[in-house]
Amino acid sequence: MQGIFEFLFKYRPLVFEQGEFAFAAPLSVRTWLIVVGLIAAGAVATYTIARGKSSVVDRGVMAALRVGLLAVLVFCLMQPALTLSTVVPQQNFVGILMDDSRSMQLADEDGTVRSSFFAEQFTRGESPLIQALSERFVLRFFRFSDVARRVDGLEEMTFDGTHTNIANALDVARGELSGVPLSGLVVVTDGADTGERPLTEAIVPLQAAGVPVFTVGLGDETLEPDIELGRVELPRTALQGSTLMVDVVVTQSGFSRGSTVPVIVEDDTRILAEESVELGPAGEPVVTRIGIELQEPGARRVRFRIPGQPGERVERNNARNAWIDVVGESEKILYFEGEPRWEVKFMRRAVADDENLQLVLLQRTAESKFLRLEVSDSTELEFGFPTTRQELYRYRALVIGSVEASFFTFDQLQMIADFVSERGGGLLFLGGLSSFAEGGWAGTPVEEVMPVILGPPAGEEGYFSEIDVTPTPAGFAHPAVQLDAEPADLRTRWEALPPLTVVNPINAVRPGATVLLTGSRSEGGEQIVLSYQRYGRGTSIALTAQDTWLWQMHSDVTLEDQSHESFWKQMLRWLVDGVPNPVLAVAGEEEVEPGESVELTASVRDSTFLDVNDATVTATVTSPSGLVEEVPLEWTVEEDGQYAAPFRPLELGDYEIQINAQRQEASLGTDVTYLHSAPSDREFFGAARRTQLLRRIADDTGGQFYTRDNVATLPEDITISGAGVTLVDELDLWDMPALFLLMLLLMGAEWGYRRIRGLV
């Protein structure tokens, strides 16, 4: 199509887009208009005066055709032209940015390796493209992957970079060429950008400087057939013996929808789980939830992988790794109960054999008398419910049973709210005669922490209803309500459990809260049974039923049934899941290449969980070979309590990073994180050509997008881009074949009309 356009109009459409139309004839337009008018009037007059067989219509048509012909002629005589700014040869620079990442090793469907483009097109003296560019511009070459740098030739390309950071590459090239007249940057890449910086940050300065970016896209737009194991998210830590429900995202192209592939989850020693995943439509991610049990304590790298499928184009995007620290310690939970209740006994029994949960009980047995169980020493909670943040924040979670809000001082209520929002602790509210609205919690600082909306309290008679409990769709997928059932049996298991009772009518949750269990009331209507919400740094949960012990005691429940035990273990483990320590260590990436820089960060807070900015923070890094290195972390200034330092692993293997924070000789805490140093497969995820992205870069900067097929016009397009040192050039249009053809058409039309009408 472009070839036909160029034949008819002499130039490519881009030339018309870039140029300005003008008449080169010396006379003014007004003079030309008078001339055209006089000629046209003469022509019309000859047809008006003429007599013969012709009718008025015939004369009108022929006059119009004749006037049209004369108009084209006059148009040509006016010497139409395009005015263009074209670069002065050899006065301008062009930066050529070449993708040196691993994804360039991939082959297209026809077997052409992406990186072969560089040898074909950029070998001096052999390629017409590089010759055309060299004739017009001074060329500067850059290679880029995770970092970008100037290169002298293709021999410096390795195609082994672990990242594709286009924004960084544009910044580096712009910076290096900022002192010279720059006609444009050419970015040759597949566009599979893995950088974390928004591209806009690199594009805006180029727009301001008027530097167009010409993008050349390599590779196929879809890799078929291929299966990609996308995002996998594991928590940093988990309690030993926990069952994690991990979302695994699988995307396919070129395989039939509905076919299945196995996902294998394994650590260094054994297979943790294996699940069959049904593939979705091509290009659409399918999320599958896989349960894995973590029995052995210690940090480990968990690998999720799909075995390579027959004919698959890229197998290196079939696996993901994630670190998890399986904690064998006991997590301390404070359960405060306002009166003797059976929930206490049965909850304690349910988790008694869980070595990772220490359920400390503080139970009010009389007005100022408390029963303390599972305390660490005789002084713990000796004066009742904690009155200071230091005392309360020692616990990682708090369970509040049937106790009226007026039991607490205002400061204690505020402290409970802060326990969730600032300390990041888990808070579980249980149903009971003195819970929720019936316990006077409405209007207290704790009310807004609750995920449920409190209505008016039940009257003097109180409220009582029996409820059949059922998981919601969100509940079926949530680890806290999986009981000990196989996924396929979960619904049956819940249906078999006996009904519970509620004395707090609750039927609404706050915006943003999630409902996991609902109940059908005996009198009709729905009761919110289990719901939760994120509140500040922590999580709050409401369990409005008052007697889950019936799942243990009821005559319909067999002695072998472990539903009650599983429910409470999972609930309490969920409650402490992700609760932060005062010092939190994070490696920017869990897996890097040897020599690649990673940022070590630490969040530092004191025992009341206030951010600390004047701490001395040090990372003690132990390499795979046992070498110990100390890396000091500095306060970032941008955020309170945040410290950071770069670290570059040099060995292959696992690094242990222990971060210690001190203030005035006093330890604020320590935390450990891990880093795996190994060749990375990151470049093989999302490795298809990203045309949209490359086209956007070009469009936003005034450049053009090319593929292998049309890249030949690149030199000329840069020439007329108008950037750099330019001169004004006029391109004649009067001799366009299209004008000649139009004249022939008009003459032929008049002749034909005369023949048809018998006027010859």
Place this chain on the structure above:
Amino acid sequence: MFSDPRGPYLGEAEVKRTAGRFPFYWTRAMYSGGGFRRGSWAVDFPKSDQQFLIVIKRLVRLNAYDWENPVGLWDPDLRKFPLIYMLEVGGMYLTDEEVVGLRGYMEAGGFVIVDDFWGGRQWDNFLWNMRRVFPDRTIVDIDLDHPVYSAYYNIDEVIQVPAIGNTYRTAECAGCYPQVKGMYDDDGRLMMMINFNTDLGDAWEWAEQPSYPLEYSTYAYQLGANMIVYAMSH
């Protein structure tokens, strides 16, 4: 005019239907044996139960149903009440249905308080019945360092509590001394607390009588409070 502060009496059927309205029901186990009419389960019934509830609610912050609650060992609804009181077991003769009911109840987590039986013959009869319930479980002494003695009050000695008509000599048989024994489950959790050669129920029932020594009723209520608080938390 005297106004009864107790809540309404709901009746046995209603209590079972709406179990859960109250966090606690003082539940008396009905069993077979010990008499031709109501059987030995009903000794001191219902005054002992009612009076016990009145006093215990003033001692402990216990949100309890104010009235007696007799439930048969054979009744599936027994499982809605995780603590039962069973007395005069010296004359009990459990039916097979009751054996199964009691076994399931205790294995599921129910707690049993046994009281008011005396002497070797009654002990043997009780033991015979318990062996039908749990052939392999043993009954052992509960020493004074057990948490049940400090769950609410600190109790440092086991006292023989006499029946109302026997306060002058306390023991109802020659050589009978008070013992507190228990039966534990496989995980070492106390399932049954057996008050042998003592009559806590009479002390609860007759505490208001001037003729009944305060020492015994005080002890009986203290031990009652401890047993309830312990059973509801352990």
